[in-house]
Amino acid sequence: MIMRDQSHHGINPVNLKGKAWVFGDDINTDIIIPFRFKSRTNDPYEMAKYAMYGLDPDFHKKISKGDIVVAGRNFGGGSSREQAPVALKYAGISAIIAESFARIFYRNAFTIGLPILEISEIKGKVNPQDDLKIDITNFVVENVRTNETFYARQVPEFMRQMLLEGGLVEYYKKYKHFPWIQS
Amino acid sequence: MQTTFSPSSSTLQQQHQTPNNQDISRYKNIIDDKSLTFAEKIISIKNVETSNTDSKKMCMSGDIVIVNVDLAMAQDSTGPLAIRSLNEMGIENLYDSSKVLLVLDHTFPAADEKVANLHAMIRDFVSKHNCMLIQGSISHQHILEQLATPGMIILGADSHTCQAGCISAFATGIGSTEIAAVWTTGQLWLQVPETIQIKLSGTFNKGIFARDLILDHIGKVGEDGANYKALEWKFSNDYVKRQFSMDSRACISNASMECGAKISVFPIDEITTKYLDDYPRINNNNEAEKIVIHPGNSAKHVDEYEIECNKIEPQVSGPDNVDKVHTVGEMANIEIDQAFIGSSTNGRIEDMEIVARMLKGRKVHKNTRCVITPASVKVYEDAIKRGYVEIYIESGAFFTNSTCGACVGTHLGALGENEICISSSSRNFVGRMGALSSKVYLASPATVAASAIEGKIADPRRYL
Missing domain, CATH: 3.30.499.10 (Aconitase, domain 3)
Known part of the structure; x- marks a missing residue:
C-alpha cells in the first residue's frame, strides 16, 4: 500500500509501506541504469525498464509498486545521472534506505522526489522481503518483522519540503520559486 | 541556511554580480584569511549575501549557502x-x-x-x-x-x-x-565542504604518472573516501610541483570523483599562469575574472595525507570497482580483447604523446584492438600536427574523434559478452563499457599502451 498522488508524476508521501530489496555497498549509477539505455530516451517510464539492470535486468518486473530498496554504504556513486533515481522511482520503488549515499545521487533523489533515508545502522537489520514502514514526515523507518524502529538522519527543512511536494519541479509549479529561496 | 530574496524580484539581474577585478579588494579580508580553506574562501566570496551587499560573510564548512554560479x-x-x-x-x-x-x-x-x-x-x-x-x-x-x-x-x-x-x-x-x-x-x-589536504612529495620513477598516483590513493581511501569533501593538493617543494603539468593535474582532479570528492583543487602557480597564457580564455570580456585564492595556512582539515611519488608503482584498478587497486605486476598476463586510451580522465596531449612514444616502431598485438580517443578537438588537432596519429595508424591502432563513447559503452569501442578491456578511462563499473559480463581494468595510458603491444596487461617500464 502506498499513498500516491496520481495527479502528477511526483509522489506526495507521508506513510510508505513496501517489501525490502536488499543490496550491498557501492551500488553505483552504472548499475542502477547503464549509460547506453539512459542516453537514448527522455521518457522516465522507458528509463524504469532498466532499473538495477547492472545486477538484474529483470528487476523492474520482479518488484511491486511501493517496494523499498535497502543498501549499504555509498549508494548511487559515480555518474551524475538523474536518470538513476528516476529509473528506480518510475519502476515503482517508493524509497531507498542506505547506510550512506553518494553526494550527487543524494541531491538528485530529493530533486526528483524520491525519498531516501540515511540510517548508518541499517546493515544486517533488514532481510530481503521484510515489510518496512516509513514515515516520511519524520524520517522514521519500522521493520514490521522485527518490530525495530530506526531514525534516519534529518535533512534541511527546505529539502524536506521539496520532497514532500514531490520534488523540485512540483515544488516550483506550486510556489513559482525554488525551495532554497524563501520569498 | 541563508535565504535572501525572491527570485521573482525584477532587480534580480542587478543583484547577481560576480565579483570582478575592480571589487576584488572588497574581498581582501576573505582572500587573506589564514584560517579558511579554499572552499570556505570561494564560497564566502560567491555567496549571494556577500556579493549583494557590503557584508563580508564568512562561510564555514558545513554551512548551507546560496551561491552565484559562473x-x-x-x-x-x-x-x-x-x-x-x-x-x-x-x-x-x-x-x-x-x-x-x-x-x-x-x-x-x-x-x-x-x-x-x-x-x-x-x-x-x-x-x-x-x-x-x-x-x-x-x-x-x-x-x-x-x-x-x-x-x-x-x-x-x-x-x-x-x-x-x-x-x-x-x-x-x-x-x-x-x-x-x-x-x-x-x-x-x-553546502561548504570539509577539506582533506594531500601533500605531494618525492619524484615519480620512470613509467609512473599522475593516473597511477590517484588510483593508488583511491585504492587506499575507497570509493567514498572523499564523499562530500574537498580535496586540496599541495606540493612540498618546487621540484615536486614541476612534475605536475596542467594535463596531469586535470587527470587527478577529474579522477578524484572516483573517491567521491566534491571538488579537487590545485594551487595557482606558474604552471597555471603559463597554461592560461598558452590557452587564452575566450570569455576574457565577461565578468568572471580570475580570482587568486590560496588556502589559508592554518585552515582546518578533516584529514591530511602525504603521498610520496617515488613510492608509487604502475597501478591497475578493477574489475567492477575503482578502489580495487593492484600493482601492474599483480595483474600481469591477464589477456585483453581491447586497449582503450582516452576519456576526460586521460585523453590529453600528454597522454597522446606517451602512447605515441611507446607505439612508435611497434605493433598492437594481433589478438587486441587498440582504440585511441582524444579528449577535445584541440587535442585531436595537436595529435595530428605532431605526427602521433601516423604512428598510431602504423602500429595498427584506431584513432577516433573526440567523444566519451567507449568510456560509457555507447559507441566507438563498446565491449561484447565476456570481453576484457584495459582502459585509461574513468570507470570500470559493471557493464560500464558494454556487456554486463565484460570486464574493465583501469590504468595509465602508458600501461594501456604496453598492454596493447603485448595483448595482455603489461608493465610500461620496459618500453620507456
Missing part, C-alpha cells in the same frame, strides 16, 4: 532531462544564456537515431536561448582549454565537472533538474 553546463545525456524539467516548470527564460553551456560529447557524432533526436532537441534549445554549444570536444576538456578561470564557480550536470579544480576553480557535478534551476536563476544552494 558557468552551468549540461551534456547530451543530461541536457535533455534538464530541458524537460524546464518545460514542465513552464520556465521560458534563462537567467543569463552566456553562462549556459551545452555540450554534445557523450555519443558524438550521434551513433543512432535515438541519440540524433536528443541532439536535435539540444540544438533547438541552444538556438532558442542563444547559449553556448560545443560539439565534439569532451565538456571538461573544453572548459579547461577555453572557459575556466581560477576562482570561478562551475557547476555541471556531469560528475567529472570537478576536473576544473586543476585550474583552481570551484567545480562540481550536480543533476539535470538542478542545472535547470541554475539556468533559471544563476544560483544554487551548496
